[in-house]
Amino acid sequence: MTLKNMLMWDETLFRDPDIFEIDYIPDQFNYREGQMRELAFLLRPGIKGSRPLNALLKGTPGTGKTTSVRKIFSDIRDIPSKMIPIHINCQVENSRFMILSQIYRQIKGHNPSAAGNSYKRVLDSIAEILLAEDRVLLVALDDANYLLFENELNKVLYLLLRSHETYPGTRIGVMVIISDMDVDLSRELDVRVTSVFSPTEVYFPPYSHDETFQILKERVMQGLYPGVLSEALLEVVVDHTLRTGDMRVGIDMIKRATMNAEKDAMREISQEHIHEAYKISRFLHLKYSVLSLRREEKELLKILIELSQSDEQLTSGEVYLIVKKKLKLGYTVYYEALRKLDNLRLINLQFRDGRGRTRLINLRYDPDKIKLYL
Numbered sequence: 001m002t003l004k005n006m007l008m009w010d011e012t013l014f015r016d017p018d019i020f021e022i023d024y025i026p027d028q029f030n031y032r033e034g035q036m037r038e039l040a041f042l043l044r045p046g047i048k049g050s051r052p053l054n055a056l057l058k059g060t061p062g063t064g065k066t067t068s069v070r071k072i073f074s075d076i077r078d079i080p081s082k083m084i085p086i087h088i089n090c091q092v093e094n095s096r097f098m099i100l101s102q103i104y105r106q107i108k109g110h111n112p113s114a115a116g117n118s119y120k121r122v123l124d125s126i127a128e129i130l131l132a133e134d135r136v137l138l139v140a141l142d143d144a145n146y147l148l149f150e151n152e153l154n155k156v157l158y159l160l161l162r163s164h165e166t167y168p169g170t171r172i173g174v175m176v177i178i179s180d181m182d183v184d185l186s187r188e189l190d191v192r193v194t195s196v197f198s199p200t201e202v203y204f205p206p207y208s209h210d211e212t213f214q215i216l217k218e219r220v221m222q223g224l225y226p227g228v229l230s231e232a233l234l235e236v237v238v239d240h241t242l243r244t245g246d247m248r249v250g251i252d253m254i255k256r257a258t259m260n261a262e263k264d265a266m267r268e269i270s271q272e273h274i275h276e277a278y279k280i281s282r283f284l285h286l287k288y289s290v291l292s293l294r295r296e297e298k299e300l301l302k303i304l305i306e307l308s309q310s311d312e313q314l315t316s317g318e319v320y321l322i323v324k325k326k327l328k329l330g331y332t333v334y335y336e337a338l339r340k341l342d343n344l345r346l347i348n349l350q351f352r353d354g355r356g357r358t359r360l361i362n363l364r365y366d367p368d369k370i371k372l373y374l
């Protein structure tokens with residue numbers, strides 16, 4: 001194929017490229033009927049104007065938690081209801097003040113006034129609206145594991161769930177969504193919070209082989225032209241997806257493999273195109289985790305990468321001596337940052353037998369790969 005031919009080749013293999021975008025909400029959403037029914041049941045009191053029951057949604061990444069909530073929320077908006085559903089992405093809104101401001105913004109369509117520069121004031125305004133308009137508030141804290149640092153989850157839940165004490169007559173329900181199966185909320189939450197937060201747990205198990213196959217096949221039929229991806233190669237994508245457990249990896253692989261085929265001006269995806277796509281798609285998790293870090297956490301990660309070039313085993317105590325000098329962080333802040341990197345599965349923190357509190361630190365990814373996103 002000549003360069004001229006390649007430039008002229010403007011055929012696309014995508015019937016609809018949006019189908020593979022990260023925020024696309026599929027029309028076809030199977031295998032989650034049980035969870036959706038359970039959620040609808042918990043929220044039903046809110047439609048009529050009472051407080052909805054609280055829920056805890058748990059399941060590993062890419063098992064359909066966010067999509068389920070978004071679908072239910074759009075159904076609620078379509079029917080007459082006293083309940084205002086608000087979805088919060090806690091990777092972005094990760095403090096009490098930011099969350100309350102976002103709630104206000106979603107209710108009113110604009111930022112809280114300049115006077116609302118304290119979380120208390122913003123909460124006052126929210127309560128005022130709820131009482132004046134006789135509305136119920138439903139807040140979904142998505143990816144709430146990002147609030148476990150600096151105790152933010154306790155602070156936010158305390159305010160929302162005890163609002164009726166400060167503002168009699170307000171009704172607020174909460175959905176907490178968590179994808180880290182190691183998190184034990186009963187250990188993380190204060191008794192002041194657990195006494196008002198007894199959520200019903202809704203579990204999202206990983207998809208089986210057949211479910212993964214059907215979900216991805218559905219996307220392929222909607223998003224690509226017939227014959228672009230064979231069933232045999234779709235099986236290869238399914239295998240990779242199951243290995244990571246995250247549906248997003250499969251969806252992203254199909255998109256990239258199709259682009260690779262287009263680049264080669266082929267009408268059909270080859271094994272090689274899939275193989276190349278997987279090399280990138282399998283780092284999806286790494287990419288989003290690194291992007292969600294705060295500045296000092298990124299700086300810490302850079303130092304860990306630098307130090308990992310030597311053959312010495314990194315320990316939390318020795319790394320701290322360097323961090324203290326370079327970043328001027330106190331020990332508590334440093335340790336919280338380490339815990340967060342561990343929680344996000346970027347590093348592995350491990351106790352060493354018989355040596356007090358110091359921990360061994362290992363990176364979970366190839367340092368060169370991490371650097372790409374820092």
Ligand SMILES: Nc1ncnc2c1ncn2[C@@H]1O[C@H](COP(=O)(O)OP(=O)(O)OP(=O)(O)O)[C@@H](O)[C@H]1O
Pocket residue numbers: 022024025026028029030031032059060061062063064065066067068143178179204215247248251
């Ligand atoms: N049952 C399903 N049918 C079709 N698509 C699905 C299904 N489940 C998940 N997906 C797709 O997989 C991707 C991940 O789903 P979603 O974002 O809902 O997962 P999640 O459980 O919220 O993951 P995380 O914990 O990482 O936030 C989305 O693109 C979604 O459209």
Ligand SMILES: [Mg+2]
Pocket residue numbers: 065066067142143
């Ligand atoms: Mg999600």
